[in-house]
Every structure is written in structure tokens, then in C-alpha cells.
Amino acid sequence: MNASDFDVVVIGAGPSGSATALALAARGLRVGVAERSAFPRDKVCGCTLDPRAVAALERLGLASTLAALRPVALRHVRIAARSRGATLPLRGTLAVSRTAFDAALASAAASAGAHVATGHAVLGITREGGGFVVARAGAKAWTARAVVTAAGLADASLSQPSVVDAQARIGVAATLDANSAAFARDELRMWVGADGYLGVARLEDDRVRVAAALAPAAVRGDIGAALDRVLADAGSPWRLPRGVTFRATPPLTRTRGAVAEPGLFAVGDACGYVEPFSGEGIGWALLSAELVTPAVVAALAGDARAHRDYDANWRSRVGAHRRAAERLLAWSRHPRWFAAALTAIRIAPPLARVWMPT
Ligand SMILES: Cc1cc2nc3c(=O)[nH]c(=O)nc-3n(C[C@H](O)[C@H](O)[C@H](O)COP(=O)(O)OP(=O)(O)OC[C@H]3O[C@@H](n4cnc5c(N)ncnc54)[C@H](O)[C@@H]3O)c2cc1C
Structure with missing residues (x-):
């Protein structure tokens, strides 16, 4: 041919x-x-972009x-579940x-x-x-x-x-105005709740990117409200601004x-x-x-x-x-265990390597 x-x-x-x-x-x-x-x-x-993605881009020229x-260079990730949290260093994540x-x-x-x-x-x-x-x-x-x-x-x-x-969740994401949250530019924030988890980072123009994976039932209603429930579950005082339009994926x-x-x-x-x-x-x-x-x-x-x-x-x-x-x-599916793991990581930070692949 x-x-x-x-x-x-x-x-x-x-x-x-x-x-x-x-x-x-x-x-x-x-x-x-x-x-x-x-x-x-x-x-x-x-x-x-995790360090492996950055290295692959370098190899591709x-x-x-x-x-x-x-x-944006992200220096650490702050993860919370059931009002417990840990901060882990990030190296080379953008x-x-x-x-x-x-x-x-x-x-x-x-x-x-x-x-x-x-x-x-x-x-x-x-x-x-x-x-x-x-x-x-x-x-x-x-x-x-x-x-x-x-x-x-x-x-x-x-x-x-x-x-x-069978347990696949749905992905959702939106970009918020720069002043919608008071997070530092170099931090990735994550919250884990019963219905899913949510991550937030600033983009190159300082706007705030929100991305989450939610149980299918949670996505059928108001997505902003479902994400606020995850935040509340995790013990975060921060809430999403009202009226945000989210885009969603098929099951992940x-x-x-x-x-x-x-x-x-x-x-x-x-x-x-x-x-x-x-x-x-x-x-x-x-x-x-x-x-x-x-x-x-x-x-x-x-x-x-x-x-x-x-x-x-x-x-x-x-x-x-x-x-x-x-x-x-699998750990993130059980916020109680996950919160216990975060407490263990706070006491002995090297334990993070067991859960965090990078
Ligand atoms: C909520 C969420 C958060 C995530 N966060 C991260 C993260 O922070 N970091 C990370 O590394 N990964 C993250 N991911 C995963 C990441 O988004 C994907 O793994 C990545 O986009 C895969 O790239 P891809 O090129 O395979 O597919 P995609 O990026 O999905 O690209 C597929 C392309 O194909 C096109 N296409 C589809 N159907 C057709 C068709 N019939 N004809 C022509 N074109 C078509 C689409 O328009 C699209 O442009 C996240 C995913 C989700 C759902």
C-alpha cells in the first residue's frame, strides 16, 4: 500500500x-x-507534570x-483526610x-x-x-x-x-479565578473524602485549577456541592465559589x-x-x-x-x-485508613515512599 x-x-x-x-x-x-x-x-x-513526564519531554527534545x-514549580503537596493532614515534598513537579x-x-x-x-x-x-x-x-x-x-x-x-x-469514578475539572483561593503558588493541595478526592494547583497565569475524581452518584447532582462535601469530609474550611461550570469525563x-x-x-x-x-x-x-x-x-x-x-x-x-x-x-478509597496513614507520615516522613510513587 x-x-x-x-x-x-x-x-x-x-x-x-x-x-x-x-x-x-x-x-x-x-x-x-x-x-x-x-x-x-x-x-x-x-x-x-510529574518528574517522569518532565524527563520524557526532555528526551523528546x-x-x-x-x-x-x-x-509553575510545585515544591510540596498538602494532603488532608478526616481533618488530619501531612505535607510531602515534591521535586521536579510542574x-x-x-x-x-x-x-x-x-x-x-x-x-x-x-x-x-x-x-x-x-x-x-x-x-x-x-x-x-x-x-x-x-x-x-x-x-x-x-x-x-x-x-x-x-x-x-x-x-x-x-x-x-466496577468502582470507576468520574473525573471533573474547572479553572477558577486567581483570587478564588488563598493557596501558595508552589503548593499542590489535595483532600480525600468518602465520595472522592479533589486536587488544586495554580497554573502559569495564577488561575486555580481544580480537578477531582468523584463517585458516579455524586456527579449526578450539583458537582460543586459534591466537591464541597469532599472538602467538608476532609476538614477543609475552603469552599468552591458558586456557579462554576465543570467538565466531566467518562468512567476513569x-x-x-x-x-x-x-x-x-x-x-x-x-x-x-x-x-x-x-x-x-x-x-x-x-x-x-x-x-x-x-x-x-x-x-x-x-x-x-x-x-x-x-x-x-x-x-x-x-x-x-x-x-x-x-x-x-486503594488507600484513598478508605478515608479512615488514609487519615491514619497521613498521621503516620507526619510522625515518620520516610513512610511516604510506601504510598507516594514519586
Ligand atoms: C480529573 C483528572 C485529573 C488528572 N490530573 C492529572 C495530572 O494532574 N497529571 C497527570 O499527569 N495526569 C492527570 N490526569 C490524566 C491525564 O489527563 C491523561 O492521562 C492524559 O491526558 C492522557 O493523554 P492522552 O494523550 O492519552 O489522552 P487525551 O489527553 O485524552 O487526548 C486524547 C485526544 O484525542 C482526541 N480524540 C478523542 N476521540 C477522537 C476521535 N474520535 N477522533 C479524533 N480525535 C479524538 C481528543 O479530543 C483529545 O485531544 C488526570 C485525569 C483526570 C480525569
């Missing part, structure tokens, strides 16, 4: 899609990126792109709006040679003539020799759908049987996801982009095992981080 429009079509221009497109284009491949939203666009996220966004971050990554992919087309959703992919036809809403279909799906939680490209965890925690098939690879949240308690999703997304790049190159060169090798690699490299995040998440 040499007459295809692209060697590789990447579906989605979030961090995993743009990083994959950038890396593949830098290897001389013809890369098309199909993104449904017009950019810049927001994404439900806490907007923190994006250190100066990140610095140009003037991210906060930056997803509006600016994702636009910068998509633009870096375009500068590396990828053709980035925003505003047209991918409707479906079909196998044809040894390659793929990628149908797009309101735009010409693209043909490609391989496809990387980076479409996030709602991805439906792989033949086995992701399986949603989910797993996939396989993250690749012949010629078709998933990256980032499309591989499955664990709730954002430890704020590592972007790091996992960028790591999967690094892992998929040689696999796609091998598949295009005729290696029939490339998708299996990627699947195994992803499970051992990203899967290990996910298991650590799941352990932390």
Missing part, C-alpha cells in the same frame, strides 16, 4: 498522540494526526517548549494548563513534519489492502499503512473494548486485554487508565509514545511481532507504574 496518504495516522492530539507523531515524523515517516477538537482546547486534568510555557501544553505539543509535532488536522473526529477505521482507511467527520478519509490510536478514554479503535472497573479506571494488534497500536489513556490520584497520566502517555515509536517503525518494516513486543513492553514498563498507582488509590 505504497500509495497511502500517510505511513502512520495518529488519532488524537493529546500528549500521547502529539509525542508519538513528533517521534515518528522525526524518523522520516509520513505522519497524519486527526484530532476532533479545534485547538487550543481544555482537557479534564489536574494539569500537573521538548525541554525548551515546556520552559516557554512558564510552568503545573501548566492543558490548553497551552497540548497546543504546544501539537505544534511541535507539526514542526517535526507531521500533518496535524484539527476539528475533524475520526469516525472509524477499516482494514483495506494491507493498510487502513481512516474515516473522518466532514473531511476526506485518509489511508495509512499503520494507525496509532491516542484518542483517550473513549477510544473505540481496537477490536477488544476496554473494560471499565479501565483495562484493556491487548494494547496493540497487527498495524494498530494504542498509546496513553487509550491503553487503559487508573484514576489520577498520583497525577501520573501524562507521564504514562509520554512513556507509551516512546515505547510505540520503534514498534511502529518495525511493523512498517515488516516485523509481524512488533505489536506483540509493544504490548509486552507496555505491560512491563507502564504497567508497573499503574500497579503502584492502584495501591495508593
